[in-house]
Amino acid sequence: MNEKCVYCLKEKNSFNREHVIPQSFGTFGSNTFVLNHNEVCSACNEYFSKDLELSLGRDSIEGRLRFKENIKSEEEFKALTKNKRLIEKAHEEPFKGVYIEARYSEQLQRIEAIPLPQAGFLNKDNIFDYFLWSEIPTNEELVARGYQTDKKGSTRIFGVFDFEEINKKFAEKGFKYFKTEGMIDPDSTMTDISCEITECIGENKFKVMAKIAFNYFIYFKGKAICLSKDFDVIRNYIRYGNKPNYPLVIPKDKAILSDEPIAGMRRSGHIITVNKALDGISIVAQVSLMNYLSYSICLSRNCQETKNDIRRGHFFDPHNKQILELEVR
Ligand SMILES: [Zn+2]
Incomplete structure (x- = not known):
C-alpha cells in the first residue's frame, strides 16, 4: 500500500530508515532515534545522504571535529575534492x-x-x-x-x-x-x-541542519502532525531549496546548554532542542553537531501543535553511545 512521504508529500511504496542524527556522526546504542515507519521515502533518503550528508561529513568543521574527538578513526578520513567549503x-x-x-x-x-x-x-x-x-x-x-x-x-x-x-x-x-x-x-x-x-557555510549546511531538526520533531510528534501544511515551508526548503522571505536557519555562536560557557570547552556530542517561540505560534529548534556552532531553525511559523507543550531536548553522546534527555529552559 502506498503512503505519503513526509518530505516530498508523494505517495510512495518504498521507504528507508532515516536517522535523526546522520550515522556518520555516531550511533547511540539500541535506542538510536530513527524514523523507520514509512516516513521518509527512498528517493528523499538518497537525496539526503548524497547531497546533504556527504558534504556535512567531508567538508565541514563539525565533520573534521569527529576525527579530533575520536568519533571516527583517521583511517576513515575523506575530504571533498571539488567545490570545497x-x-x-x-x-x-x-x-x-x-x-x-x-x-x-x-x-x-x-x-x-x-x-x-x-x-x-x-x-x-x-x-x-x-x-x-x-x-x-x-x-x-x-x-x-x-x-x-x-x-x-x-x-x-x-x-x-x-x-x-x-x-x-x-x-x-x-x-x-x-x-x-x-x-x-x-x-x-x-x-x-x-x-x-x-568554513564558508553554504545552503546545503543550512538544509542538513534543518533536516536534522525536522527529523527530530517527526520522531517525537509522529508523521500525521508533520504532514500538515504548517510544515510545508520547512519541508520544501529541505527537499527543494525553496526559500521564504524570512530566514529559516540562523547560525549562532552560542552554547545551547545554559550551564556551559560560550567559549572554551564544551561537552563533546550533539544537541537538539525544540521549543515554542516567544510569539507562541512558531516552533523553533536548535541543532548543534559536535557541540560546535549552534543553528536555530524555524520549523513552522504558525502551528496548531504549539497549544501543547512541545519543549524537548536531547544530548547525543557518541562516546558512551547514549542519548540523554535535557531539561529545556
Ligand atoms: Zn519523499
Whole structure:
C-alpha cells in the first residue's frame, strides 16, 4: 500500500530508515532515534545522504571535529575534492598562511597536511601572503598593492614541482626577471603543523541542519502532525531549496546548554532542542553537531501543535553511545 512521504508529500511504496542524527556522526546504542515507519521515502533518503550528508561529513568543521574527538578513526578520513567549503591554512611559521589540504597517509597511518599549488609574495610588512595557483595576480597588480616582487627571496612556491610550469606561469603574469632558486621540501616538516580551518557555510549546511531538526520533531510528534501544511515551508526548503522571505536557519555562536560557557570547552556530542517561540505560534529548534556552532531553525511559523507543550531536548553522546534527555529552559 502506498503512503505519503513526509518530505516530498508523494505517495510512495518504498521507504528507508532515516536517522535523526546522520550515522556518520555516531550511533547511540539500541535506542538510536530513527524514523523507520514509512516516513521518509527512498528517493528523499538518497537525496539526503548524497547531497546533504556527504558534504556535512567531508567538508565541514563539525565533520573534521569527529576525527579530533575520536568519533571516527583517521583511517576513515575523506575530504571533498571539488567545490570545497573548507579553507585550510598552516598556522605556524615558517609556513603560516600556506594553503594546505588534509589527507590520510597510509604510510604514517594518520592525517597529514599537504600544501596545495600556490605562490606566496612578500607584502610591505615583510610577511608572505599566499595565492592559489589559479588565482595568482599579475606582477603589476602585486606591485600596485605594495608587494616587493623584485627582491631576492620575495616569492615562494608550494605544491608545484615542475620548473617549466613555474617559469611559464610567472612569465604569463608579467614577471620579467623571475628565477627559481632551489626547492624546500615541506613534506617532512609540515606534518605536525597546526592549521587554521575556515568554513564558508553554504545552503546545503543550512538544509542538513534543518533536516536534522525536522527529523527530530517527526520522531517525537509522529508523521500525521508533520504532514500538515504548517510544515510545508520547512519541508520544501529541505527537499527543494525553496526559500521564504524570512530566514529559516540562523547560525549562532552560542552554547545551547545554559550551564556551559560560550567559549572554551564544551561537552563533546550533539544537541537538539525544540521549543515554542516567544510569539507562541512558531516552533523553533536548535541543532548543534559536535557541540560546535549552534543553528536555530524555524520549523513552522504558525502551528496548531504549539497549544501543547512541545519543549524537548536531547544530548547525543557518541562516546558512551547514549542519548540523554535535557531539561529545556
Ligand atoms: Zn519523499
